[in-house]
Amino acid sequence: MRPHSILVSAVLAAATLVGCGNPSAPSSETETATDEQQILTLYSARHYDGDQAIYDAFEAQTGIEVRARESRAPQLLETMKAEGEASPADVIIAADAGTLWRFKDAGLTQPIASEALEAAIPGALRDPEGHWVGLAKRYRGIAYDTERVAPDAVDAFVKLADPSLDNEICARSSSNIYNLSLLGHLMETQGADAAAAWADTVSDQFARAPAGGDTDQIKAVAAGACSVAIANHYYWVRLATSESEADRDVAARTAFSFADTGNGPHVNVTAGAVAANAPNREGAVAFLEFLATQEGQALLIAETKEYPVLDTVTLPEGLPAAPVSGAETNLGRLGENQVEAARIYDRAGWP
Amino acid sequence: MIAGHVGPIAQRLPLGLATLLLAVPLVAAGLSGMFAGGGEAWDHIVSTDLWRFTATTLGMLALTGLLILATAIPAAWLVTMHSFPGRGVFEWLLILPLAAPGYVIAFAYADLMGVAGPLQAALRDVSGWGARDYWFPNINSLPGLCFVLAGALYPYVYLTARAAFTTTSLCAIDAARTLGASPLSTIWRVALPSARPAIVAGLALALMEAAADYGAADFLGVRTLTVGLFRAWSSFGDAGAAARMALILFGLAIGLQWLERRQRGRSGTQATSKRWQTLDRPPLSPVMGWLATGFCILVFAWGFGVPIIRLIWIALETGDRGTASLWAPLRNSVALASAGAALCFAIGITIALGVRRGGIVASAARAVMAGGYAVPGAVLALGGIVALATFGLNLAGPLALIILIWIYACRFTAAGAEPVQAALVRAPASMTDAARSLGAAPMTRIWRVDLPIALSGATVAALILFVEVLKELPATLMLRPANWDTLAVRAYDYASDERLAAAALPCLLITAAGLLPVLILSWRLSRARPGESH
Numbered sequence: 001m002r003p004h005s006i007l008v009s010a011v012l013a014a015a016t017l018v019g020c021g022n023p024s025a026p027s028s029e030t031e032t033a034t035d036e037q038q039i040l041t042l043y044s045a046r047h048y049d050g051d052q053a054i055y056d057a058f059e060a061q062t063g064i065e066v067r068a069r070e071s072r073a074p075q076l077l078e079t080m081k082a083e084g085e086a087s088p089a090d091v092i093i094a095a096d097a098g099t100l101w102r103f104k105d106a107g108l109t110q111p112i113a114s115e116a117l118e119a120a121i122p123g124a125l126r127d128p129e130g131h132w133v134g135l136a137k138r139y140r141g142i143a144y145d146t147e148r149v150a151p152d153a154v155d156a157f158v159k160l161a162d163p164s165l166d167n168e169i170c171a172r173s174s175s176n177i178y179n180l181s182l183l184g185h186l187m188e189t190q191g192a193d194a195a196a197a198w199a200d201t202v203s204d205q206f207a208r209a210p211a212g213g214d215t216d217q218i219k220a221v222a223a224g225a226c227s228v229a230i231a232n233h234y235y236w237v238r239l240a241t242s243e244s245e246a247d248r249d250v251a252a253r254t255a256f257s258f259a260d261t262g263n264g265p266h267v268n269v270t271a272g273a274v275a276a277n278a279p280n281r282e283g284a285v286a287f288l289e290f291l292a293t294q295e296g297q298a299l300l301i302a303e304t305k306e307y308p309v310l311d312t313v314t315l316p317e318g319l320p321a322a323p324v325s326g327a328e329t330n331l332g333r334l335g336e337n338q339v340e341a342a343r344i345y346d347r348a349g350w351p
Numbered sequence: 352m353i354a355g356h357v358g359p360i361a362q363r364l365p366l367g368l369a370t371l372l373l374a375v376p377l378v379a380a381g382l383s384g385m386f387a388g389g390g391e392a393w394d395h396i397v398s399t400d401l402w403r404f405t406a407t408t409l410g411m412l413a414l415t416g417l418l419i420l421a422t423a424i425p426a427a428w429l430v431t432m433h434s435f436p437g438r439g440v441f442e443w444l445l446i447l448p449l450a451a452p453g454y455v456i457a458f459a460y461a462d463l464m465g466v467a468g469p470l471q472a473a474l475r476d477v478s479g480w481g482a483r484d485y486w487f488p489n490i491n492s493l494p495g496l497c498f499v500l501a502g503a504l505y506p507y508v509y510l511t512a513r514a515a516f517t518t519t520s521l522c523a524i525d526a527a528r529t530l531g532a533s534p535l536s537t538i539w540r541v542a543l544p545s546a547r548p549a550i551v552a553g554l555a556l557a558l559m560e561a562a563a564d565y566g567a568a569d570f571l572g573v574r575t576l577t578v579g580l581f582r583a584w585s586s587f588g589d590a591g592a593a594a595r596m597a598l599i600l601f602g603l604a605i606g607l608q609w610l611e612r613r614q615r616g617r618s619g620t621q622a623t624s625k626r627w628q629t630l631d632r633p634p635l636s637p638v639m640g641w642l643a644t645g646f647c648i649l650v651f652a653w654g655f656g657v658p659i660i661r662l663i664w665i666a667l668e669t670g671d672r673g674t675a676s677l678w679a680p681l682r683n684s685v686a687l688a689s690a691g692a693a694l695c696f697a698i699g700i701t702i703a704l705g706v707r708r709g710g711i712v713a714s715a716a717r718a719v720m721a722g723g724y725a726v727p728g729a730v731l732a733l734g735g736i737v738a739l740a741t742f743g744l745n746l747a748g749p750l751a752l753i754i755l756i757w758i759y760a761c762r763f764t765a766a767g768a769e770p771v772q773a774a775l776v777r778a779p780a781s782m783t784d785a786a787r788s789l790g791a792a793p794m795t796r797i798w799r800v801d802l803p804i805a806l807s808g809a810t811v812a813a814l815i816l817f818v819e820v821l822k823e824l825p826a827t828l829m830l831r832p833a834n835w836d837t838l839a840v841r842a843y844d845y846a847s848d849e850r851l852a853a854a855a856l857p858c859l860l861i862t863a864a865g866l867l868p869v870l871i872l873s874w875r876l877s878r879a880r881p882g883e884s885h
Contacts, residue, residue, distance in 0.1 A: 047844040067833040069746075070844075074581075075729060075829045079746070082383075082736040086745040173572055175582045207483070211491030211572040212461065215849040219467035223475075224482035235849060244668065244852070250467070346400065351574065 038064040040283040043080065044093040045073035046270060050303040057299060058290050064283045073099040073177075080108050080275070089275040090284040093135075096177045098184065100132040100271045101335020109273040114285050120292045121309050124330050125269055134269030134331065135291045136306035137322070140182050141265060142257045143218045143236050145227040154228055156260040157186060161201040169202060170217040170226035173210045174345035178232060181268050182261075183344060184337030188329045189262030196344045203350035210351050215239065222250040233258070234305035241305075241318035258323040265323050269331060270306060363712060366705025369698045370716040373761050377601070377722050379741075380594050380734030404579035405599060408562060411497055411575055412603075415561050416554060418501035422650050423508035424550065428538060429647065431516040434632040435640035441647040443873035446506050448654030449815070450865030452822035452839065453503040454566025454846075455858040459658030460499055461570060462665065462851055464490040496573040500564060502654035504557040510811070510872075511553030511773065515546035551614040552769050555607045559725040559765065562603055566824060566843070576600055577727050597730045604725030605718055612717075659862060666855035677841065681860055684821055684837040687752075688864075691759035691820035692767075696813050698760055699767030703775060704801055724765035728826030731758050735830070746830065755830040762826065763819045767812040774808030775801065814872040818865040838864070 040058075044051070047070050055066035071079070073094050080087050080103070092109065094100050103109050104127065111130040118126070125134030142154040149168075153159055160169060172179065186195040207226035217229035218236055233256055240251035258265040272291060274284040290296045297308040307315070307322050315321070429435065430442045448456075462468055466482055475482065489495060527541045543550075568575045574582075576596055583592040635643055702720060706713035723731060735754050736746065744750065786800045824839045831837065838861045845854035 047848070069833060070836075071828050075732075075825075078733050079736055079829065082733065082740045083745040084740055086740065086743055088745055208466075209489075209491065209572070211489075212465065212570075213847075213849040216461075216465060216467070219465070220482075223467040223472070225466040351572065 038062075038280060038283055040064050040066050040090050040280055040287055041088045042066055042068040042091045042093060042287075043076045043089040043275070044068050044070045045076055045099065046070070046093050046095055048303045050299065054291070054296065054299045057295060058287055061290065062283075062286055064280075064286070066287070073102075077102055077106065077108070081106060085277050087275060087277055088279060090278040090280045091287050092132075092273045092275055093270070094273075095270050096181060097132070097134065097269050097271050097331035098177060098181045098335040098338050100127070100273050101332055101338070103273060104129075104131045105335070108276050110276045110278070110281075112274050112285060112288060114289055116289045117292055125267075125271075125309055127332050128330060132271045132273040133288060133292070134271045134309055135288070136270040136297070136300050136304065137267050137309060138269070138306050139233040139258050139265050139267055139323070140178055140230065141233060141259045143221055143229045143231045143254050144257060145221050145224075145253065146255050147253075148227045151255070151257065154257045154259060156262075157182070157266070158190070158198065158262070159259075160205070160228065160230075161198050165228060166205045167207050168227045169205045170207055170220045170229040171202070171210055171350075172213055172217060172230070174199075174342070174350040178214075178268070179230070179345070179350075180338050180341045181334040182230070182266050183341040184334035185261050185266050185329055187337045187341065187344075188333050192340065192344070195341075196348065199344050199348040199350055203345075203348045218254060219250050222253040231256075237305045237318050237320075256320075261329075263329060267331070268334070269309070270300070270304075271331075363705070363710075365701045366716055367712055369701045369705070370712060370719055372698065372757070373723055373764060374715070374719045375738050376731045376734030376758060376761050377719055377726065378734070379737040380726075380730050381598060381601075383591070383594060383733070383737050400574070400579060401596075404574055404576045404596070407493060407574055408576040408600075408603070410493060411500070411568075411573070412558050412561060414494065414497040415501045415504070416558055418497060419505045419508050419554060419557055420550075422501070422653075423505040423553075424512050424543075426505075426647060426650050427509050427512035427516060428542070429643045431513055432542075432632060433640075433643065434634045435643040437644050437647065438632075441644075441651065443870060444651050444655075445509055445647065446869055446873045447651070447866065448503050449506040449510075449818055449872075450869045451503060451655060451659065451862045452566070452824070452858075453500055453560075453564050454570060454824065455662070455842065455862065456503045456654070456658045457496075457499045457567035457570045458846055458851060458854060458858065459661045459665075460490050460495070463657070463661045464488065464495075491572045493573050496568055496571050496575075498653075499567050499571065500561045502658075503567075504560055505650070505654060507557040507560075508550055508553040511549040511770075512546055514773075514811070515549035516542060547614055548611075549773050551611045552773050555611040555721075556724070556766055556769055558607055559604050559721065562600055562725045563727050565727050565729075570846070576603075580727065580730070594730065594733075597726050600725050600727075601722040604721040607725070608717060608721040659859070662855045662859055665852050666859060668852070677838065677857055677860060679834070680836045680838045680841050680857065681864065683831075683835050684839070684861065684864060687755065687759075687827070687835075687837060688817045688821040690756050691763070691823075692813055692816035694756055694760045695764045695767045695816045695820070696809070699764045699812060699816075700771055700802075700809070702764065703768045703771040704797055706772075707775065707801070719761075720765040720768055723761040724763065726762075728758065728762050728823055729829055731761050732826040732829040735761075746832070749832070751830055751832040752835070755827065758826045758830060759820050759823065762823065763816055766819050767816045770808040770811040770815065772808075775804055810875050811872060814868040814875075817868050821861060821865050 051068070055068065059065055069076070069089075073096070076092070080089055092100065092103055094103070100109070109131040112133060113130060117133050118130075121133050125137070126132070142157070142160070144154045153162070153164070159165075174180070183195055183199060186198060190198065208220070214229070214231035214235040215238075217226075218231050218239060220226055221229045236251060236254070236256040239247045242248055272288045274281060274288070278284045291300055292310065294310065294313055297310050297313040300306070301308055301313075302316055305316055305319055307319070426441075426445055430438055430445070463470060464487070465471070471482070471487055474480070474485070474487070478485070490498070523541055523545065524537060527537045532540065562575075563577060564575075565577045565581060568578045569581070576599055580593045580596040580600075583596060634640065702716045706716055735758050739745065739750075739754060746754065786796045791799070822839060824843055827837050828840055828843065831840065838857045842854045842857040842861065845851070845857070
């Protein structure tokens with residue numbers, strides 16, 4: 001046996017090992033299943049334990065099996081670009097409208113053209129050209145220390161630039177998509193220059209350098225390290241409904257404000273699109289339509305504590321009533337402003 | 352005679368093929384980066400942050416390297432050469448951090464040291480201070496990241512240093528002692544020089560790994576090149592700029608490797624005596640002995656004890672366990688790690704044997720191995736997808752698994768080849784020379800002399816590779832087929848959803864799955880010295 005035959009046999013051994021490693025994996029069926037059963041390939045930047053229940057419910061209703069490739073959005077985007085016309089993706093799901101704008105910008109989506117979706121989902125939560133639809137809403141707002149901060153001091157994002165909050169603000173890194181979308185929205189309502197000045201002042205008023213996620217910022221408020229934190233609503237709701245007493249205590253010391261941007265609170269969406277080269281276009285549209293039904297909506301938000309896009313769906317336990325005024329800014333603008341927002345943050349020294 | 356007369360080209364073929372296999376994703380990612388255009392984001396990055404990213408990475412490597420050397424070498428020396436309370440236990444305990452990924456250690460320390468964490472909460476309770484009334488070490492900082500990475504990576508140097516101290520001929524050390532050298536000067540002038548190639552090899556591995564780390568640096572908010580690379584990718588949507596930053600990382604890896612080879616070339620020591628003797632570990636004085644024990648306890652607590660206990664605590668404390676079963680991810684992790692390790696191992700041995708003859712192909716092989724090790728897995732994965740798309744193929748079906756294992760090989764072969772190369776370097780060149788002068792044909796020489804020597808480093812290599820692949824996150828996240836979640840993927844999903852309690856269990860399972868191979872490794876090493884009494 002020579003070294004290169006060792007190499008060959010090890011490759012074979014490796015392949016065998018993987019083959020035996022997961023007898024229940026569907027990999028061996030992939031080639032044969034297509035004839036009898038329709039398959040829908042999902043490229044998803046969402047990752048929740050409960051998502052399998054959505055796929056199962058959809059299959060029970062339509063007989064279409066869902067195969068999900070879950071990854072981070074930028075990697076899914078590059079994967080699809082590299083795959084080109086050979087891409088197996090039918091549906092793209094992302095946890096942010098700005099992300100789907102990038103897929104659209106790269107020519108990876110197509111108009112959905114579904115009357116059911118256009119009727120069910122408010123216009124501001126859909127792409128103007130019909131390339132993607134919002135499926136669940138989240139609000140970015142301000143969690144604050146109820147003992148030190150009055151509610152009317154944090155009812156708008158511009159008030160974070162008030163000198164009274166110097167050395168009082170906690171926020172996560174600006175590279176996070178939620179912060180990019182927030183600034184993208186403020187650029188629309190305040191203008192780019194005012195938004196840049198805002199980012200400049202706010203980052204000067206930080207109580208500490210950005211570190212950790214939104215939950216960490218809310219916990220820092222409860223611990224007294226700062227008195228206001230920029231956060232998504234569901235992180236606060238999850239603390240309030242947690243099984244851990246320490247978490248509930250954090251929520252008890254703080255409150256969440258659906259802060260105004262100039263034209264209502266900052267809304268973003270979990271959104272879906274149909275891939276430009278979707279092998280199963282009809283299945284893809286059917287899947288998005290399913291997510292906009294009562295059943296699909298309930299499954300989509302049960303674990304995430306997001307808000308439904310249909311007003312008729314019952315809110316999950318612990319979720320406060322959503323603020324009445326809806327977003328006037330079309331979410332598509334957030335995506336277009338993303339790169340400029342990243343530049344503004346860099347110049348402002350918001351790490 | 353086995354395969355006695357093979358032409359020079361046929362001899363070179365395995366090395367060439369192995370190199371090509373490893374080079375494809377690296378080159379594909381590099382080319383797609385250079386020709387992708389998108390210069391606007393790149394200009395912005397160059398004008399604002401590129402030098403800071405690079406400086407941060409260099410600073411991180413320097414401080415991490417110093418921390419590793421300052422702890423791993425004394426620890427390896429103590430457990431190999433002296434007896435003190437608990438020595439036999441520390442011998443294997445100190446390897447355990449190898450089983451825990453850097454990002455897991457980072458999760459645990461960030462939670463433990465954070466302003467809302469148990470340490471600061473207790474401090475406030477006891478002192479009555481407010482959260483802004485005192486100074487507390489900030490784990491979300493460059494020194495914090497170095498503290499975490501060095502704690503996770505010191506075993507690379509501890510292992511190679513221990514193996515080197517263990518296999519050093521005691522005659523040299525005894526001679527030094529007989530000649531009246533003090534213990535410190537024995538270490539400094541005899542043991543360290545002969546162990547230096549092994550120590551530098553271990554350090555090079557640890558630092559390449561640190562350079563490629565994304566999980567820990569991102570979680571702790573330190574903007575290294577790797578974090579900047581992902582920022583270029585996700586904030587600016589510019590994969591070209593990301594690939595160009597990967598090229599800088601590649602350059603760093605080549606630099607580290609050059610340093611390592613230079614060190615290796617300089618050390619002229621060859622073990623010539625085959626005479627082993629029963630190892631006689633001089634006991635330390637009681638005070639020094641307990642100091643040694645305390646030192647080993649601290650090192651172990653730093654890299655493993657404290658973070659793992661914190662994770663167990665988090666997992667037990669709250670009800671958030673996630674709802675999905677972890678059995679399938681566990682099985683997937685073990686299957687992928689076995690297959691990945693097997694391929695890395697085979698390629699690693701082929702390269703380690705092949706590069707001994709030098710030449711351009713050998714240099715290329717070393718460069719692609721080091722490059723793959725220092726470049727984040729996601730960049731290699733993208734390279735794999737680009738290469739695949741050139742043939743009009745996509746990741747559907749079982750092909751994704753093959754590509755994933757291929758990318759593991761590109762990423763980790765260096766970790767397997769290093770121990771094997773170290774074994775070959777430590778073997779007296781006189782053995783190969785003897786075989787040559789006895790008229791053995793080249794292939795015979797490889798088969799009957801070189802390969803058995805190489806295999807003495809092979810168990811170490813195979814076990815390290817298994818654990819490395821088990822911990823791998825970014826490439827697995829990108830390439831795995833549906834239903835092939837691994838433990839690392841689950842842990843990451845929960846952690847990025849800010850559910851640390853739910854992430855704790857998969858984190859602990861990765862560590863547990865890596866423990867068995869690490870323990871076998873430890874057991875193998877402590878038996879490696881023929882004079883060792885049992």
